Amino acid sequence: MTAPGLPMEIPAEGLPTRVRIHEVGARDGLQNEQTVVPTEIKAEFIHRLTAAGLPTVEATSFVHPKWVPQLADAEQLFPLLDDLDPQRLPVLVPNERGLDRALALGARRIAVFGSATESFAKANLNRTVDAALAMFAPVIARAKDARVEVRGYLSMCFGDPWEGPVPVAQTVRVCRALLDLGCDELSLGDTIGVATPGHVQTLLAALNEAGVPTSRIGVHFHDTYGQALANTFAALQHGITTIDASAGGLGGCPYAKSATGNLATEDLVWMLHGLGIETGVDLDRLTATSVWMAEALGRPSPSRSLRALSHKE
Structure with a gap:
């Protein structure tokens, strides 16, 4: 018996008709691996993800190799992606030196x-x-001068392993500051996965009140407590149309025991397609890609949808 390949589409009222998935598996996912993935495997992974229809695939990080050795091959990897539109391949930079390299x-x-x-x-x-x-100010200013789009990731938007629950006003202040520096888009990170739907909607409303448009906000949920899809649905109800996810659920949080890490892209696509929301993603090709990467890593994926879709008796 094989699991069904596509969910039944039954739209819910008041949701966006299309969502852009910001795929982070090749960067946020692989940087958390214990072993270094070969550069050629990373390049193949990114090519497969783009071929599956993901419009944005975060490629790598230009952080100093000492701090993120898993992504020390950024200079070797990026040229292997020359056949892809660089607009689809954002990269993380920590400072001006990282910007120069990128x-x-x-x-x-x-x-x-x-x-x-x-x-x-x-x-x-x-x-x-x-x-x-x-430190970010000159990085963002120089990027904007070069007509390069800038995303501002903000971690610990909902809770912090040392400080506990994060006051909404505290998160709003830093979000507003990043926009004022020139960021085109924000990504709200639930780094340890403690957010719940009411908290999500309260923060989004507070950001709007502070002059941050919904159109410039993305969400980045972790599934530590099984809340990632519920939180995503709450964000959709608010009108959010940019959602971060990681193919196969790659990645994790080192600050929370038993954290399952990033929202799996397959789980997200299954829900969005069931809601009749367009993504442009071919779920079968995405599933095949994540199965391939899980085999390359030598361990199973935590994605429930991936396990169901790839299971055959």
């Missing part, structure tokens, strides 16, 4: 990675929240 290779979309909390800013960036914003 621009030299022809990157046209970048992202900076900030924190809503002081504890995580110290742990991840070794500086305060405001000092991190100051």
Whole structure:
């Protein structure tokens, strides 16, 4: 017996008709692997993801190799993607040096990675929240001068392993600051997966009240407590049309025990297609890609949809 290949489409009222999935498996997912994935496998993974119809596939990170050795091959990887539109391949840059490296290779979309909390800013960036914003300012300004799109990731938007629940106003302040620096888009990260739907909608409403348009907000949920799809649905109800996800559920959170990591792209696509929401993604090709990567990594995927769709008796 084989599981059905597509869900029944029954739309729900008041939801967007189309969503852009921002695929993070090749960067956020692979950087959490214990072993370094060969550059050629990464390139093949990205090609397969784009061929499956994912409009945006975050390719790599130009962080110093000392800090993220799994992505130390950025200079070797990016040229292997020359046949793809660089607008579809955003990259993470931590500072001006990272920006220089990305621009030299022809990157046209970048992202900076900030924190809503002081504890995580110290742990991840070794500086305060405001000092991190100051570091991002010239990066964003130079990127905009080069007509490069800039995304602002903000981690710990809902909860922090050291500080606990994060006040909504605190997250709003840093989001507003990133937009004021020139970010084109924000990605709200539930880094340890503690958000719930009411919290999601409250934060989104507060951002709107602070002058942050819904059209410039993306969401990035982790499934630590099984809330990622519920939180995604709450965001859809608010009008969010950009959702981050990771093929096969790659990636995890080192700050929460038993964290299952990023929302799996297959789980997200199954729900969106069931709601009649267009994504442009071929679920069969996506599933085959994630099965291939799981085999390359030598371990099963945590994605429930992937297991169901790839199971055969």
